[in-house]
Structures are given as structure tokens and as C-alpha cells.
Amino acid sequence: MIGKLKGLIDSYDDDRVLIDCGGVCYEVFCSGRTLQALPRVGEAGVVFIETIVREDMIRLYGFASETEKAWFNLLSTVQGVGARVALSILSVLSPSELSSAIALQDKAMVGRASGVGPKLALRLVTELKGKVPTGIGIDAGALGLQTALGDGVAPGAITDAVSALTNLGYSSAQASAALARIVARDGDGMATEKLIRLGLRELSS
Template identity: 45%
Template sequence: MIAQLRGLLAQVEADRCVIDVGGVGYLVQASSRTLAVLPQPPELALVLVETVVREDAILLYGFAEASERAWFRLLTTVQGVGAKVALAILSVLPPPELMMAIGSGDKTMLTRAGGVGARLAQRIVTELRDKCEGMPTGMVATGGGVPGVTITRPTAHSVAADAVLALSGLGFRRGEAQPVVERVIERHEGQVDLDIVIRDALKELAR
């Protein structure tokens, strides 16, 4: 089984990418969040991989961090949640928000993902609520929130790194993106979500 791939990022599409490892191009399906933090082709990229073997195909699903892969595995244990739906969920809900949605029984948050209706959202909540405890989020825990569920927030350092990666994937040079990201985080005194950092940084970079 393939557990990870490290090679040149040859191509990025809406829901997949191609990674060239030693002249062999591997087609890897991924969430929009993972694709957003990949470097700009043809730079070197590393993705964690979940290999799914079917009768008619061997499919590779890529993840930027181990927590997202762990949640992908957990989501696909629910009847009606295939790989495509799991990636759709992870595209709109990063692990901390997904944990919060399931722990609090917030079906509305889950239905933001394509292919997830109210009935499937209820099934996800029912089957996974007791399995959330101990699941990784890839961020530093702060505690509080739903009983039995650890809600986490990113550190300023991790937000800055992720934001620079995302902006690099959008075509900006790291050298120009880094100082802008740092200024945005400083304005918010280090307490800011990744989406807001990227949004504000894009405004400055576009000027």
C-alpha cells in the first residue's frame, strides 16, 4: 500500500493533483483544503496517502496532514459516506470544526458539504459522536467546548505557515507572501483563523 508520496507536483485540478515520483505520475484525489496548501507546480510536494483497492481500480487519496487522513478513515466507516463525500466534508470542515459539529450534533454544518443531506448528516452524528474523543485535529488544544470533545485552535505559527503555503499555491512568491501574512496576524494580535489571514493577505497582495 502507498502511505505517502514525495515528488514534483505536476498538475493541480479542482479535486485532484498529479505527483511525479521518479517519472511516474500518480493521480491523487484530495480535499480543496489540501490542494490549497500544496506548492505551485512544479515544486516538490509531500502528501500522505490513503490507498483504496477496488476490483476495477487502485485509488489514491491525498492529505496535507495526518489528522485529515484519520478523519477520512473515520468518515468512510459510516454507511453512505464514500471517499467522494468524505473529501467533500473535509473540504468545508477542517478537523476541529468537524469534531465540533459532530460533538454538538450540528447537522447544518455537515450539510454544507456536497452530497450530505439531513438524513446522512444525522447518521454521521449518531454513529461518530462517541468515536470523536481522542481524534486528532492537527492543532494545539485549548480545551473547553462540547463535553467529551476537545475543541482546538491553531497557533499563530501554524496559521502563518499554512497561509503562506496557500498563497504560494495561488501563485504568490513566498518572499512576498510571508511579510504580509505576518502583518495580518500581528494586527489581530495572533488570534485569527486561517481563512481570515488568507482573505486579508490577498487584499494586500492585490494592491
């Protein structure tokens, strides 16, 4: 079983990289984020590996971190999510952003990924709510927001406020943590503009 590959980057394609490990080149399929994080051709790189074996093929999937690999495996437990779709999701959402999207039940955010339609996006956020990859802790911001919302779906105002705060340069974890404190204190019935204003106040304090 291959757990990690260390070698020289031989070449890139749209969805994969060839890594030269002592003269043997391994073809590794990766998310767009992982491909962007890897060094230039000829330089040394490292990827964490998940091997999928089927009757007609053996494929290696590579990740920039063990957290990304763990999310890949969790995403793949949802019906209709194969390796290609899981990589597509991880190409547009970081593990932290994915964690927040699930806590918020934000199917639109998950639906940004290629190959994820409205029904699959709803299934993803529904089935994965409250779950985290084995051995990986959910980020504190998403956990706090998930706890504050209980079993309900986040109102659109909260989802929009998280998006606005991230667009202003805060991480999704920071935005979620700030809004979690606001929701726990004042409830979730506020308008988006007020949530953004209070969120900025929380983040600047």
C-alpha cells in the same frame, strides 16, 4: 502499500493532483483544503496517502496531514459515506471544525458539504459522537463541550454562539473550549447573545 508521496507537482485538476516522483506521475484525489495547501506546479510537495482497491480500480487519496487522513477513514465507516463524500466534508470543514460539529451534534454544519443531505448529516453526527480517529486525539475544546453536554444534543443557541465566535476570528477549538467552560458552570439554557458575550469574555481573559 504507499504511506506518503514526495515529489514535484506536475498538474492540478478540480479534485486531484498529479505528483511526479522520479519520473512516475501518481494521480492523487484530494480534498479542496489539501489542494489549496499544496505548492504551485513544478514545486515539491508531500501528501499522506490512503489507497483504496476495488475490483475495477485502484485509487490514491492524498491528505495534507495525518489528522485529515485519519478523519477520512473514520468518516468512511458511516453508511452512505464513500470516498467522494468524505473528501467533500473535509473540503468544507477542517478536522478541528468537524470535531466541534460532531460534539455539538450540528448536522447543519456537516450538511454544508456537497452530497450530504439532512438524513446523512444526522447519521454522521449521531454515529460519530464520542468517536475520534485512531491515533488522533480529539481537540480539547470539542472534548470539553462534548463532556459538558453529556448525551444531549447541543441547543441551537450554543451552535449559533460557536458559529458567531468563529466568524469573529477565533478557531472552532477556542470557541468550543470557552463555551464548554460556560456550559459547565452556568448550564446550557442561555440565549445566543448572552453566550456570545460570555464567550468573548472567556476568550479575552
